[in-house]
Amino acid sequence: MPLVRPPPQSTSAPPSQAPQEKQFPTLGVCSRTNYVAGLDDWLHITSPKHFPDFDLCPDCYNTSFRNTRYGPCFSTVPPKPANTSTSCDFSGLWVRIAYVWLFSNNAPDLTLMGNVAAIQHDEDGPCPNLNREDPEVKKGGNPAVTRRWYCLHDPKTNTLVEDLTFCSGCVANVNLIYPCLNGIFRLVANGQKLPATCDLMTLGNAQARGFQYFDCMVEVAEKTMATGTRDVSPLVEYIRKWAAIPFCKKGDIVTGERRYSLPSTVPDFTACEECYTRHIQPLLDTHPQPRVLSQLESSVPTNSGFTCDLYSPRLQQYFQEYSTTNNVQSYREKLTARNTKLQETKMQLQRMKQEHQQLKTQSNMHMNMMRVEQSSAMMSSMAWTTSRWSAPPVDWRGVNSQLTQGNELAMKAAMVLDNMALLEKEWKEFWE
Known part of the structure; x- marks a missing residue:
């Protein structure tokens, strides 16, 4: 469409009229990204226009809309048919982007968000x-x-x-x-x-x-x-x-890409092209330039893999301290300690993953045996009822034994999962 030329520049506004920093809505994790049936607490956009195909779950409403000017735009709707499965439309990325744009621009209603959810794609379909x-x-x-x-x-x-x-x-x-x-x-x-x-x-x-x-x-x-x-x-x-620079692999193995290293001073250090461009290249414009720049070497892409040592804020801080102080020994020790911890963590997680799988397999085996024991006990009881003798109590000892062992192993498997989560949390908080 034709663009309107900007109006003449006016004199600067007084401080009281200065533009305020934009506000952004709270966007929680949606609990209904997958289709579910049998729920009767869905909400629709009903003001100023009803969007009957836009379904919002209560969690997203309470997190992102209830305490905003857009809360009254929603209403609860009659229950859907029992065999109708529905997912929350606010779990869609583009719907959330539309809401952020509406919220930040103080739009009067949510019509745009409803239109985005109902967008008609061409024959190629969505992204x-x-x-x-x-x-x-x-x-x-x-x-x-x-x-x-x-x-x-x-x-x-x-x-x-x-x-x-x-x-x-x-x-x-x-x-x-x-x-x-x-x-x-x-x-x-x-x-x-x-x-x-x-x-x-x-x-x-x-x-x-x-x-x-x-x-x-x-x-x-x-x-x-x-x-x-x-x-x-x-x-x-x-x-x-x-666009021409490969994105950082965030700790994953990098192959076939240019690498930057410090082989003569810090052999453990390697950086990918994106992190070099973001965190090292700007140092070329500083004066005086850090000595680390003269020690840096780049190599052409090869099939031998490496990991980037600049992808996290902690690693970037380590490198910044080194470029400022030129304390090679300290930088080496930090990278060595981190790499050692990384290998230990990987080995522990691999061992715990195998242990979890073994416990789950054993638990399932006992649960299957429980069903066999249960079937056997019931058949034995039925055999007595067809005879002229009085049936003894059903013997559930085998069933209870298998059930107990299966539950104990399932609890141990759950504890292993919890410990894995704690180990991963420790790595992210103190080492990554």
Whole structure:
């Protein structure tokens, strides 16, 4: 649509009229992301318009809407038929994004959120990354799908930024939530269906990068609404810079990517390209430059794996201290202690995982034996009832014995799981 030119700049507003920091809603974890039947406590958006296909669970209502101006927009609805399964629409990522946009802009109602939930996708369907049943999605990856794809259009060069591809499902949601961004994405290859992946609504280790791209889009939308002029140059520049850089694998093994290391001073240290760009490259502009920069070496991609030692805030703090103090011994000791703890934790978790599996298997075995004993006892009792003799009491000793052993083993398995959770929590809080 045509853009309105910005009005002339006015004199600066007094402090009392200064723009306030935006407020954001509380977004809790939805308890009904999967379809369930037999529940009669669903809510609908009923004001100012009724969205009969938008179902909200009570937990999400109480967490995100009850104590806001949007609470009165919802009403309870009559129970659904007993055989109707329903999931909470507020568990959808795009619905939540729409709500954050409405909330932060103090919108009068939730019509946009209802429209996003009811969006009609083209024949290619919604974003493939949101298909929870896809094996690649379950692993935290992006499935490659043959469909029509979009790329960001650079109006300065009248070309497509082909470093990233976006599916029609994500583009449709962006256009609906942020109308001022309509047209920034253009079809690739004149709309031919090609195999590719969506780089926006990503999961796993790539999720943070996808959200960063999305945040840049939101900034463009906000500035467009404030000025009346759309400038996608910052988004184009950001994508051109980061799209070619592999995302950090967050502690997982990295293969086939450039690595940065300190072989002569801190042999344990390796960093991926993203973390080098974010945390080391800015040091080139400092004066005086840290000595660590002269010791740093980069190597071309190989099949030998490595892990990144800059992916967490703790590791970044260690490196920052080293670059400031140049205390090689201290940095070595911290990395060595952490790596030793990591190996110990991995071994403990692997052992506990095997123990849990063994206990569960043994528990299931006893439960199966319990059913056999139960069937045998009942058959024995029935045999007595068909004879002319008085039946003795049913002997449940075998059943009770198997049940007791099965429950004890199940409790031990649950305790192992709890201990695994505590060990993982300890690693995240004190070592990661």
